[in-house]
Amino acid sequence: MPTPHYGQPRYRAIADELRERIETGAIPPGVLLPPESALTAEFRASRGTIRQAIAVLREERVVATEHGRGTYVIPGRDTSAVDEEPESEIRRRSIAADTELAALFAVEVGSPLVEQQIVTRTSGAVEKLVRIYNRVQTKK
Amino acid sequence: MPTPHYGQPRYRAIADELRERIETGAIPPGVLLPPESALTAEFRASRGTIRQAIAVLREERVVATEHGRGTYVIPGRDTSAVDEEPESEIRRRSIAADTELAALFAVEVGSPLVEQQIVTRTSGAVEKLVRIYNRVQTKK
């Protein structure tokens, strides 16, 4: 059968319906949504259309999907869900190689190396710490 | 926004861009290029157009497509020399927080943290060392 699309596309209507269920608590945070196969049956839409609808919610960070497992409601602050976006701070400095680093880089202990450190904080609390070590600039 | 096409069709321009990424090594031989859905988003082109672009590269034997898997760069003759391609080794382990890490993460000294270490070697010699520290997972 053909596929006209007047006004609002189907996948948006389906996304709206699913979002509604999530916001009303019909599908609580952390809980898996029905599988795509069930949704295709319920909405009598093709799998591609269902997946498009879910993609909308994923874009909105309302749900997350894991391959082979399913799509679940993201356990965030249920109501306002204000995004505390992580902030990163970068520091670069020169350090002296300790025994471990010296062995890895095959340099003498105490040799200069460059350490770049990125601290990522989410609402004040340190979320992640990355340290990158490099040789001191040597030409290729 | 309408979609004019001056001279060169859109799908050719996209094919050129993708070919560029392959030749520069941004997408190395054997590696899957992004799925059609991602490319439609990135280039803001329709799926049909993306598929046309990939068809061009397939025609040129630059890539190959496997049903249900994806499209990957054919590991045939290399374009740009990549003789000494860096290799990475990843190790993940649990560590105890020293005073510095404890202060950053606001945990007690000795608390468990996860350290992920990536060592990148180029022809044997360590090129770069990355250490990523995280809290121990608690959710999910």
Add this chain to the structure above:
DNA sequence: AGAAATTTGTCCGTATGTATC
């Protein structure tokens, strides 16, 4: 430990309707 079932990921081909060059 291993096979089967479930579920998502991706591609294939096709189709309709609209819009622009």
Add this chain to the structure above:
DNA sequence: AGATACATACGGACAAATTTC
């Protein structure tokens, strides 16, 4: 009118990750 491109939608098939038995 024809070529290009967009957005939407269908159904089918194979691949890969996870869960279940």
